[in-house]
Amino acid sequence: HAAFDSGRTVSRRRMLSFLPAAAMGGLGCSPSGRLTVGAASSLTEAFLAMDGTETDYTFAGSQVLRRQVEGGAPLDAVALADEAHTRELEDAGLVQDVRAFAQAAVVLAVRADSPITRFDELPNANRIILGTRSVPLGRYTRRILERASSDRGAAFGDGVMTRVVSEEMNARLVRARLLSGDAEAAFLYAPDLAQMPPLRRVPIPSAYAETATYFCALVSAGMRQAQALRWQRSLDLPEQRARRTALGFHDEQRGRAAAGPA
Amino acid sequence: MKLLRRLAALLLVSLLLVPLALLAGSVGPADVASALADERALRALGVSLRTALASLLLILVLGTPLALWLSRATGRTARVVEACVDLPVLLPPAVAGVALLSAFGARGPWVALFGSDASLAFTSAAVILAQVFVGSPFYVRSATEAFRTVDAESLLVARSLGAGPWRAFREVGLPATAPALAAGATLSLARALGEFGATLIFAGSLMGRTQTLPLAIYAALEDDLGLAVALSLLLTLTALALLACVRLLVRSA
Numbered sequence: 001h002a003a004f005d006s007g008r009t010v011s012r013r014r015m016l017s018f019l020p021a022a023a024m025g026g027l028g029c030s031p032s033g034r035l036t037v038g039a040a041s042s043l044t045e046a047f048l049a050m051d052g053t054e055t056d057y058t059f060a061g062s063q064v065l066r067r068q069v070e071g072g073a074p075l076d077a078v079a080l081a082d083e084a085h086t087r088e089l090e091d092a093g094l095v096q097d098v099r100a101f102a103q104a105a106v107v108l109a110v111r112a113d114s115p116i117t118r119f120d121e122l123p124n125a126n127r128i129i130l131g132t133r134s135v136p137l138g139r140y141t142r143r144i145l146e147r148a149s150s151d152r153g154a155a156f157g158d159g160v161m162t163r164v165v166s167e168e169m170n171a172r173l174v175r176a177r178l179l180s181g182d183a184e185a186a187f188l189y190a191p192d193l194a195q196m197p198p199l200r201r202v203p204i205p206s207a208y209a210e211t212a213t214y215f216c217a218l219v220s221a222g223m224r225q226a227q228a229l230r231w232q233r234s235l236d237l238p239e240q241r242a243r244r245t246a247l248g249f250h251d252e253q254r255g256r257a258a259a260g261p262a
Numbered sequence: 263m264k265l266l267r268r269l270a271a272l273l274l275v276s277l278l279l280v281p282l283a284l285l286a287g288s289v290g291p292a293d294v295a296s297a298l299a300d301e302r303a304l305r306a307l308g309v310s311l312r313t314a315l316a317s318l319l320l321i322l323v324l325g326t327p328l329a330l331w332l333s334r335a336t337g338r339t340a341r342v343v344e345a346c347v348d349l350p351v352l353l354p355p356a357v358a359g360v361a362l363l364s365a366f367g368a369r370g371p372w373v374a375l376f377g378s379d380a381s382l383a384f385t386s387a388a389v390i391l392a393q394v395f396v397g398s399p400f401y402v403r404s405a406t407e408a409f410r411t412v413d414a415e416s417l418l419v420a421r422s423l424g425a426g427p428w429r430a431f432r433e434v435g436l437p438a439t440a441p442a443l444a445a446g447a448t449l450s451l452a453r454a455l456g457e458f459g460a461t462l463i464f465a466g467s468l469m470g471r472t473q474t475l476p477l478a479i480y481a482a483l484e485d486d487l488g489l490a491v492a493l494s495l496l497l498t499l500t501a502l503a504l505l506a507c508v509r510l511l512v513r514s515a
Contacts, residue, residue, distance in 0.1 A: 063484045127384060129466075134484040165384035166466025169484070177466070181368030182383045 035227045036074060038065040040081035040136070040214065041170040042104065042189045046244050047079070055231060061170035062086075063134035069094050069219055076222035077231060079214055081171070081189075082136035086215040095217035100252040101235045102244055104189040106140045106210040108202040109175075114184050119204055120152065123159030125185040129177045130167050137171045140210040141187040147208040191248035213252060289495050297492030305470040306478035306493070307500065310455060313386060313474060314504070317393035317454040318447065321401050324394075325450075326443075329405035330431070333412075344406065351399045358395050359463025366391065367464070388465035389472050393454035400453060404446030408439035444512035448505050455501050475500065 035055045039047050040062045047057050058065075062080035069075060069089055078095065080086045089095040110116045116125055131138025149157030165183065168174045175192050177183045178199060185202075189212055193201055216235060218228045234240060241251060297303045332344050350358060366372045366382040373381050382388045412435045420430035436443075458476040465472040467481060475497040482490035 061484070067483070067487075126378070132481060132484060164468065166468050166472070167481075168466070169481075180363070182363070182381065 035076050035224050035231055037077045037079065037228075037231065038068060038073070038075045039079040040065070041172040042081060042137070042192055042212075043079055043214065044172065046102075046191070046247055046249065049243055050234070050240060054227070059170075059172070061131075061135040063132075063136075064169065072221065074223065075219050076224045076228040077216060077218050079216040080136070081212050081214055082139060083213060083215060084139070085136065086217060090217065094220055096220050097229070097232065098215055098217040099232070100213050101216050102214040102249045103252050104191055104212045104214070104249050106137070106144065106187055106204075106212060107190045107193055108185065108204050109178060109188045109193045109196075109199045110185045110202055111178065111181065111183075112198055112200045114200070116185060116202060119148070119202060119208075120156070122185060122202075123156065123163060125160075125163050127165045127183040127185075128160060128163045129174050129183040129186040130164050131171065131174055131187075132167045132169055135168075135170055136212060137174060137187065137189065138167065140212055144187065144204060144208045144210050148205075151207065189248075194248040214249075285491065285494055285498075289491050293488065293492045294495055294499075297489055297496060300489060302469060302473075302478055302482070303489070303493055303496060306473050306475045307496065309386075309389070309470065309473060310475040310497075310500065311504075313389045313393060314451060314455040316390050317397055318451045318508075320390065320394050321398045321450050321454075322447065325398055325402045326405060329402050330409055332402070332406040333409035347402050348399050350396050355392075355396055355457065355459030356463060358392065359460035362388070362391060362395060362460060362464040383464060384466045384468070384472060386465075386471065389457075389461055389474060392460035392464050393457045396457055396460060397450040397454040400449035401443075401446040404442050404449070405439070408442035408446075409435065411442075412438050440512050444509060447512075448508050451504055451508060452501055455497070455504065 036058070037047070037055055038058050038060065041059045044057075044059050047055075047059075058075070060068075062082060062085045065075070065078050065080060066085045066089055069078060070092070078086075078089070079101070083100075086095070086098055090098050108119060108122065110125065114125070116122065122128070130141055133139070133142070145157050145160055163185075166177065168177060171189055171192060174186050175188055175196075178186045178188070179196065181198075193199055216232050218225060218232060222228055245251075298307075328343075328347070332340055332347075353361075363383060364370050366388070368378065368381055368383065382391065416434050417430050420434045421427065425433065456476060457474070458480070461472070461474060462477060462480070467473045467477045469478075473481065475493060479490050479493045479497065482493055
């Protein structure tokens with residue numbers, strides 16, 4: 001039995017080594033040159049607006065970026081939207097210098113023409129989009145729904161789930177389904193809802209509220225560590241903080257002690 | 263020169279076969295069994311079987327009359343239609359998904375006509391439409407070619423002996439073309455079963471409703487690579503089993 005188990009592990013590792021690499025698409029693996037950062041899709045505007053023109057960004061769901069790092073993708077740094085995926089990478093020794101750098105509230109968004117105005121009307125929504133169980137937005141959303149269900153009764157959560165029509169792989173795909181009009185309601189990060197006229201925010205009772213915390217980390221196998229460190233420090237510059245605040249992020253409320261010795 | 267030619271052939275054949283061999287080798291029967299025990303796999307298999315068979319039925323029912331007409335008509339309209347039928351083969355499935363979403367999604371004419379409750383996006387119907395869209399050209403093309411080879415005279419003889427047009431087709435045309443029809447149907451079914459991009463865009467991905475086996479593989483890549491590999495093997499086996507069924511059915515008919 002043990003032999004079978006180890007065989008399976010080896011085969012999995014072999015798959016790991018090429019599957020995410022295939023998923024990387026256009027990312028080249030040139031050993032020198034531009035810094036390459038993998039970032040949660042909800043950070044797109046926050047990072048593309050940064051001055052560092054010497055940086056290539058690849059935006060995806062944090063769970064996808066985690067797989068890419070595990071598969072040896074040529075990333076120098078990552079910025080993920082939750083602690084769980086970041087910690088998994090850190091515990092595996094794949095990233096270091098982990099630091100929380102921003103937060104964003106998880107909000108309920110509906111189409112502007114939707115009759116829904118209160119959180120408890122959510123089961124009336126025609127079509128609801130969630131993130132998958134792996135993507136941080138999907139995890140935060142499920143925590144909100146769990147709290148609401150234990151407070152209002154399981155019928156609330158069940159009512160919501162029967163209205164779910166699709167699970168999307170990152171926060172931007174969730175929003176896209178809402179913007180196209182193909183769904184009526186979805187949970188989004190607050191910055192993704194800002195300045196989106198077709199959408200309207202429905203308040204979530206504070207007892208159920210969730211806040212996403214963004215973590216940045218340096219990839220231990222990265223080829224451009226000094227550049228990556230400089231990029232990580234630049235996230236703290238006042239103008240970057242101001243830019244994020246303008247987009248609807250806020251600064252991290254709590255410090256986080258990096259686990260393990262450096 | 264001869265050596266180069268052989269090397270080129272060997273390279274291409276290995277590219278085609280080695281990854282499949284590795285896939286088959288990296289998963290044992292036990293992995294497939296444990297994948298089958300996973301709720302996600304079973305429900306994806308159910309969705310895949312239901313939708314692919316429904317798509318095949320639609321393709322046969324709608325495609326056969328079309329192919330008959332295309333094989334008999336001589337006008338310019340028929341040639342234009344014939345070219346259009348082939349279009350989905352050339353289009354990337356992602357384009358098909360976006361096109362279907364524009365037609366049947368919230369902003370399309372379908373919803374404008376029938377109201378937002380009639381939107382097909384994210385439904386089983388969306389999965390089937392995507393599969394018919396990408397799968398039908400294979401059947402229609404080979405059926406059209408096959409019907410062209412049927413001797414018009416033998417059909418006329420059958421009709422002069424008192425058979426109606428449908429009976430003449432069934433008893434004279436169909437037996438002669440059955441192998442080609444089966445080949446076309448097999449290709450269409452395989453394409454429907456493997457449909458991924460258009461389905462993901464147009465039908466979304468929800469376990470038990472629109473998540474077919476290819477979409478389940480994609481979803482499993484996120485958190486359970488072993489499951490993704492086992493599902494891939496399961497999809498391969500399902501395709502082989504369905505194709506064998508189609509062949510058997512035609513042979514017995």
